[in-house]
Amino acid sequence: MQITINNNKYEANVGDRLLDIARSNHEHIGYFCGGNGICQTCYVKVLEGSEVLSSLTEEEKSILSVNLINEGTRMACLATVEKEGTIRFVSAVEEIKEMFKTNPVALGGYAAKMGFEALVKFPDTMQLQAKREWDLWLLLSDVVNGIGDALQMICRAFQSSCCCKSADCECNTKKG
Numbered sequence: 001m002q003i004t005i006n007n008n009k010y011e012a013n014v015g016d017r018l019l020d021i022a023r024s025n026h027e028h029i030g031y032f033c034g035g036n037g038i039c040q041t042c043y044v045k046v047l048e049g050s051e052v053l054s055s056l057t058e059e060e061k062s063i064l065s066v067n068l069i070n071e072g073t074r075m076a077c078l079a080t081v082e083k084e085g086t087i088r089f090v091s092a093v094e095e096i097k098e099m100f101k102t103n104p105v106a107l108g109g110y111a112a113k114m115g116f117e118a119l120v121k122f123p124d125t126m127q128l129q130a131k132r133e134w135d136l137w138l139l140l141s142d143v144v145n146g147i148g149d150a151l152q153m154i155c156r157a158f159q160s161s162c163c164c165k166s167a168d169c170e171c172n173t174k175k176g
């Protein structure tokens with residue numbers, strides 16, 4: 001089945017997690033916590049195909065405000081493809097990148113809105129995280145991997161020439 005992420009088309013399968021599809025295709029998406037539902041940087045806006053995705057998890061309901069849910073926001077690390085269909089979404093970090101390029105003045109309003117939505121859900125989010133049980137080593141490893149990958153993503157997204165200079169660096173072979 002076809003999935004469109006940030007205007008780029010890829011193949012996906014039932015059972016795939018949105019975050020994994022984006023990461024395996026080197027798409028621009030946030031995942032600083034490595035997909036553990038903590039950092040909240042993996043927000044995506046589903047523009048088409050919300051009905052073929054898994055239902056909102058309790059974790060998402062604890063973190064996402066009603067406004068964000070009504071706008072089609074999902075957490076890519078907590079949403080999976082549940083049935084065949086067409087899916088199209090844009091990541092929050094891609095939206096910010098585009099805003100930065102085309103209308104940087106709007107960034108202030110966007111940050112204020114997202115801050116407000118996070119504040120509204122802050123008590124629920126804290127309650128959720130306090131209840132969770134962590135495998136600290138796994139979490140640490142995911143976070144380190146997430147930061148490493150994020151640095152490469154930033155390299156691809158914001159630099160016209162690669163910072164790595166190596167011929168086989170994926171920054172030289174993948175789009176930003």
Ligand code: FES
Pocket residue numbers: 019030031032033034035036037038039040041042075076077078
């Ligand atoms: S919350 Fe960190 S990757 Fe989803």
